[in-house]
Amino acid sequence: MFTKKDVQPLYDENGQLHGVYIKAAIWFKHESQLEAVLFPDEVARSKESKPMAEPIADWEQFLSYWDFNYPMEKVVKCDNCGANTHDWTIDDPKKFTLKAANLGGLVSFKCNHCNYRVSKKHFKDHICYECTPFGCQVK
Template sequence: MPPISQHLLELFDAAGAPRGLLVSPELWAKVRDKILPTLEKALYELDPSCRPVPVEKPEPMAEWETLLSYWDFAYPPAYDVSCAHCGASTPDWRADDPRKFRLRNASLGGLVTFQCQACKSLILKKHFKKHLTVECQPYVERC
């Protein structure tokens, strides 16, 4: 890096420790599209609070209603949900306000998934013809 430039200036504090970098508008215009994604990724690692909040999709209630309308299992539908990771539970997920668990998916094959709002774990309710199994998977952040 050139020691002195009108387009790029390294900033140091009184003790000589690096404090930042000043980039001219002209240089930034030339490198912005290539550099910004790398800077954002590094920023999110250093300061996760800077991440944009993802837009929350609405619950797929139509899929849940479709599953209920074609229900042919040997037992009644169960509305209770509990998280094995943080201990959150509810006797009826539909009645909670605010929701403790959000419906993520419901399929005619009998797989119903919920997300715990406390710890973000994924709860899978697998409906078989004569029985129901429940699994709880911990939240894994995708990069």
């Protein structure tokens, strides 16, 4: 639950309201609703455009060069909302959308339930999962 302390009005030197600061947690929790209010034209245009196709060719190239010390798995799990699948390629409806795959072992997905980014970093002997708000850079 958020309080009024989580939303701060910002005033200029003349005491005029210049803007409002909200905590990132509020933004990430209500991002789609806030964007619909703040950027209605942009949201409408984005709904009209076709969604980007998944980079399946990149995924297939990643598989063709597979040489890790463990069997290939298609498990994806979101630590934010708990969505998970044993095979993201066969889900109907899709729980996760492939966003990127590369030969370095990074495969990332968008969770279709909460819009978080789920990254699977394939190392030689293990997989590391990271779950971050979409568009947020991990440091």
